[in-house]
Amino acid sequence: MTSIDSWIEAHARFTPDKPAVLFDGEVLTYRDMARAIGSVAGLLRERHGIGRGERIAYLGTNAPDTLVLLFAVARLGAILVPLNWRLAPPELAHAVSDSGARVLIHQPAFSDTVKAMAAEGTLPECVSADPGDGGLIRRAAGHVPVSAGAAPGRADDALLLVYTSGTTGRPKGAVLTQAAVQANALNAMHMQGLTSDDTVLTVLPMFHVGGLNIQTTPAFYVGASVILHDRFHAETVLKSISADRPSVTVLVPATLAAVLAHPAWSDTDLSSLRLVATGSSDVPRELMGGFVGRGVPVLQVYGATETGPVSIYQRLDDAPGEFGAIGRAGLHTTARIMINGREAETGEVGEIELKGPNVTAGYWNRPEATRDSFHDGWFRTGDLAEMDAAGVYWFRDRLKNVIISGGENIYPAEIERILQGFSQVREAAVVGVASSRWGETPVAVVVPTSEGGCDQQTLLDQFDGRLARYKHPKSVVCVSALPRNALGKIQLDKVRKMAEDALSSETASKKA
Structure with a gap:
């Protein structure tokens, strides 16, 4: 298999005038897309020195740039780091730093976010590209294109470095070739x-x-x-x-x-x-x-x-x-269900x-996390299912313990770590509570340091700027103690019940 940019080249030969991407009233044909990929690859190589294995971070909403950049990066054998624009600046800065991105390409709408990211630490070279005026594709026009035949990209090259939080809540970059x-x-x-x-x-x-x-x-x-x-x-x-x-x-x-x-x-x-x-x-x-x-x-x-x-x-x-x-x-892909080491x-x-060729090559610079996530070559999903006959x-x-809210993964440990830094909080556990709109929403169950309890809004306000808004707890429930088992482990099923009961009681009192 050659680099995946060859897909676009092939369709540009067979159906050059066919629309590849339709966006905001504009049409990018397969011929247009093939040319843009070559030019963007030329821009990345000539102006930014991008070669095999180097990382380019991208911060922006969906646009043709995103797709052209993906295939241009593939042609060069480089790696794209797509950034979740819903994250808070410290989270985004971590992904850029951890990936070692050489360039950060962003849409102008996120300029303030990039400035806030810079306050967290040194950023790489930043390039602003506005989809409204042609974006990266227009900026690359006129650059000597990198042709498919002369490009170094290969099938076994890493292509995507996508950050996903683990059970500890610390973001890990999953590598997809x-x-x-x-x-x-x-x-x-x-x-x-x-x-x-x-x-x-x-x-x-x-x-x-x-x-x-x-x-x-x-x-x-x-x-x-x-x-x-x-x-x-x-x-x-x-x-x-x-x-x-x-x-x-x-x-x-x-x-x-x-x-x-x-x-x-x-x-x-x-x-x-x-x-x-x-x-x-x-x-x-x-x-x-x-x-x-x-x-x-x-x-x-x-x-x-x-x-x-x-x-x-x-x-x-x-x-x-x-x-x-x-x-x-x-x-x-091959799948199986395992219980305590047996199928x-x-x-x-x-x-x-x-297990299969679609599965990650591992986590970026996280050999221990990679080892923990695989068992004899099988990727452990952490999800439970059963298979019928x-x-x-x-x-x-x-x-x-992941909470899935509106299609986004929210990891309680991320929220709990921030709560533990609040002076009003002695300890806390975060659980997902059913929501008719979002599927689940995070609720913080908190043991306050003061016997006078805690002010819910004061705690919620302290998340601003520290964590993406969709990860913020939607409610805070104050309790005198968290339920634990004989070994001292917090019993999350009981915590969830406490949260549900408290929220039900609050709703009932508002209706009364």
Whole structure:
């Protein structure tokens, strides 16, 4: 296998005038995209000295730049570090520093964020590129292009360095090679039957592998077209489905809920959609049922940042009879369920482990974390499921304590570490509480240092600027002590019950 930028070169030969990316009224054909990739690769090499293995960080909402940059980086054998623009400046600064990025490319809308990041430590060279005036693609025009034949990129080169928090809450960079991205694309094609006739609507952020790799990069493998939105808005999604006629899209539970709740939902023509893919958590059946009830099949996909993510999934023929399942092990992925070192029997709940060319090569500069996450070559997901007699996997719970809110992973340890730095807090535990809108929201259960209790709003206000807003606890519950077992370990199931009871009582008193 050659570098994945060869996908675009091939389609530029076969279908040069076909739209590759449609964004904000502009069309980038496959010929245009191939030229832009060469020019951006030339810019990166000539002006910034980027070569194999060097890292380029990108901070911005979805734009053609994101995709052209990905393939240009692949051509050079370099590594793209897509940054989650929802994170707080200290978190972003850590990712840039930890990755050793040589260049930080950002949209002007994030200039203040970049300034705040600089206050956390030295940043690499920063380049501002505005998608509104042609962005990085326009800046690169005129540079001597790096041709595909003369480029150093290879299949085994690391391509993506995507930061994901572990159970400790400390961000780790998962490394995905070019070969892993291609294996993921093959899984995605098999899952969804993607062809060059498809039009993909991408509305999820491409700093996530979900937005980038469930449909978007696979679309470029098959020569499909991608309608790109800078970010998710329910109204814009519905208008695009009606006007642009996409055939497939990906929506996580929070975005499914927002679309279903929009006043235009019932009147929107969905006839162009042949499927909607969803995942990222235990997807409520009523959300999937909203689309299914209007004749649009919904396919569940299971995976993680470390697996591409497409690993276990449903296909169109299987989904109706397996409603609520996450599917079968993918075409290029092997899966198993393990319990205490043995493979589970049919119907037993255990941890999902995955193996395949789509799986991460490991964590950036974290050999210990890499070793901990693998068992005899199998990636340990930390998620619990059972497999039925037909080989279908059914998600049951999360072994790790991750909270999934609106499709975003929130790790309690991150929040707890900040709480422990507050003078009003003696100890704290953070749990996820069910939310009809977000799936779950984080709630902090706190033992205050003062017998007078704690002021909820004062504690919540102290998270500003320290942690991404979506990670902030939505409520604080003050208690006299946290429940622990005989070994002194906090019993999170009891903490969750305390939080739920306190919030229910608070709601009841407001209604009274």
